[in-house]
Amino acid sequence: MASEQSENYLKNIYKLSSGEGKVTTSSLSDKLQISPASVSEMIKKLAEEGTLTHTPYKGVELTDEGKKLALxxxxxxxxxxxxxxxxxxxxxxEIDDEAERFEHIMSDKxxxxxxxALGHPLIDPHGDPxxxxxxxxKCPMSHPMSDVxxxxxxxxxxxxxxNSEMLQYVASIGISLNKEIHIKQKMNFDNSMLVKIDNNEFNISSIIASNIFVENV
Amino acid sequence: MASEQSENYLKNIYKLSSGEGKVTTSSLSDKLQISPASVSEMIKKLAEEGTLTHTPYKGVELTDEGKKLALxxxxxxxxxxxxxxxxxxxxxxEIDDEAERFEHIMSDKxxxxxxxALGHPLIDPHGDPxxxxxxxxKCPMSHPMSDVxxxxxxxxxxxxxxNSEMLQYVASIGISLNKEIHIKQKMNFDNSMLVKIDNNEFNISSIIASNIFVENV
DNA sequence: AAATAAAATTAGGAATGCCTAAATTTAACT
DNA sequence: AGTTAAATTTAGGCATTCCTAATTTTATTT
Structure with missing residues (x-):
């Protein structure tokens, strides 16, 4: 059985690779907030366990088993x-931190x-599949709002x-899943957008816009 | 902050002492399925942290802080x-094992x-307060069925x-909280009891009877 | 009261998973 | 191509929490 921390490594390697491709020691170190040295050690252990392959100095890639565990x-x-x-x-x-701890101790039952109880939901509260x-x-087709x-x-x-603070802000201006947003204007000087939500207008920074994924309506 | 394992020690010390009184190293060792040597060590650490007092060779007793944490x-x-x-x-x-892991990572929120969500329940599914x-x-007044x-x-x-197996058996013969049971006869040779539940009769061993707590009706 | 048994503790060690500092490898730049 | 910078890995340690074996203390028994 994979330890709790092993599971964390696998999950984050999966996320960084988006399913495919190599992940570097330093990107993992950044993501997990663990020193590169420690990450390097853990990688060696996971490679021995067979959940990933490691090409020294080149990065890691999950094996099929590792991917399955991560998913x-x-x-x-x-x-x-x-x-x-x-x-x-x-x-x-509020939920990410809670789930972060819980995912590891949740039994299959x-x-x-x-x-x-949830009726076999296909997406989570943020719209992630x-x-x-x-x-x-299966990822529903979408693109960042910054590209619209x-x-x-x-x-x-x-x-x-x-980012929990961003989620809070985004909710406070009326954005939630399935909400329709009209893009009125794009500001060239900072790439922010002027948008209309429920008849209210807001200026949305390009950073925020790039974290909101939308489909055309 | 107390570690997960510290919490386990405190909880089980509390249970063994029923709130008051000393608990020995060996009883804890039995309950936790951890060697007496390891228990002895951990006790030293908890004493330093101030959650219990330790009289060497005599046993431990929770401090007020320890009791609060345990509860x-x-x-x-x-x-x-x-x-x-x-x-x-x-x-x-099915629930004890699940809760065993969960109790330690459950946030105050x-x-x-x-x-x-539960409407401030006063007892758990086994009737424990x-x-x-x-x-x-506050413990509701009750006595073991074996004394009836x-x-x-x-x-x-x-x-x-x-004991999960016992709970399963007890449920299978129709026993649940608030159920009325009529004690028809007590067998002298093994202290088992002949009881009537929902018009069915069962023989209940003295061990089981001593694990079922009842009030007079 | 001395001998033996039982309980508790200390000693020494292992696994996990983190760290800093040093060494190595790869990449980037002149 | 050679030097420097960046990324990665190895070395040596530390904290937690467990273990077995050995020792010490307490309790029991004759």
Whole structure:
């Protein structure tokens, strides 16, 4: 069995690689906030366990087994996030930290019970897809709102959960999943956008816009 | 902050002492399934942290702070057990192991949300009282069914959660909280009892009877 | 009260997973 | 191509928490 921390490494390697491709020691070190030396050690251990392949000085890549484990953790994380919002009425900016701890101690039985209680949800509260139990993950088509050109109207499909403060702000101006947003204008000097949400207008910075994923409507 | 394992020690010391009195190294060792040597070490550490007092070779006793921490863990454990049964429809024999892991990673915020979602329950699914947030614990009056004399009718108030197999068996013969049981006869040769539950008769061993707590009806 | 048994503690060691500092390898620049 | 910078890995340590074996203290028994 993979230790709790091993699971964390696998999950984050998966996320950094977006499923495919190599991940460097330093990017993992950044993401996990663990020194490169420690990451290097752990990588050696995981390679011995067979969950990833390591080409020294070149980076790591998950094996099929490693990918499966990573997706299972991500599934548990996202199911739990969904549960926190739907059943316990947490806000979407509060749930990531809770799920971070919980994903590792959630039994398979509980995974099933929650999946059932929620009616087999396909996405989590941020719009991230929930992998199936056997490791399949279908991402709905979408693009960052920062790429949308002025004049068009889009629907929110997903909001990056990387920053709780941003999620809180985004919610405070009325943005939630499936909400329609009209892009009125793009500011050339800072790439911010003037948008209309529920008849209110806001200026959205390019950083925020690049964390909001939308589809055309 | 107390580590996960420290919390386990405190919780089990509390349970062994039933709130008051000294607990020996060996009883803890038995309960935790950890060698006496390791227990001895950990005790030293906990004594330094101030959560218990240790008289070498004589045993330990929780300080007020230790008791408070222990009761908080027990509260989280029992709230979570209640939640597993009420919301996720686990059986009462499945929940102890799940709660065992969860009690340590449950944030105070989640404790409150669950308490609220359940309507501030006073007992868990086995009938064990749930301590209040500030460490108060009122035990409803009850006595083991093994002490009840033949001919009387009693109501189930609590069933010891120490053995999952027993809980499963007890449920299978129709015993649940608040169920009325009529004691028809006590067998002298093995102290087992002949009881009537929902018009069915069963022979209950003295061991089982001593794990079922009842009040007179 | 002395001998033996039982309980508790200390000593020495292992696994996990982190760290800093030093060494090595790769990449980048003149 | 050679030097410097950046990334990576190895070396040596530390904290936690467990273990077995040896020692010490307490309790029991004759």
């Amino acid at each position: 299972r953790i991500i599934r548990k994380h996202r199911l739990w996030e969904m549960f926190l919002v739907e059943v316990l009425h947490f806000r979407w900016d 509980m995974e099933d019970k929650i999946d059932h 929930i992998p199936t139990k056997d490791g399949e993950l 050109r002025a004049g068009s109207t889009v629907r929110v499909v997903r909001v990056s959960d990387s | 908080r863990i027990i509260r989280k454990h029992r709230l979570w057990e209640m939640f597993l049964v009420e919301v996720l429809h686990f059986r009462w024999d 989640m404790e409150d949300k669950i308490d609220h 749930i301590p209040t947030k500030d460490g108060e614990l 004399r033949a001919g009387s009718t009693v109501r189930v108030v609590r069933v010891s959660d120490s």
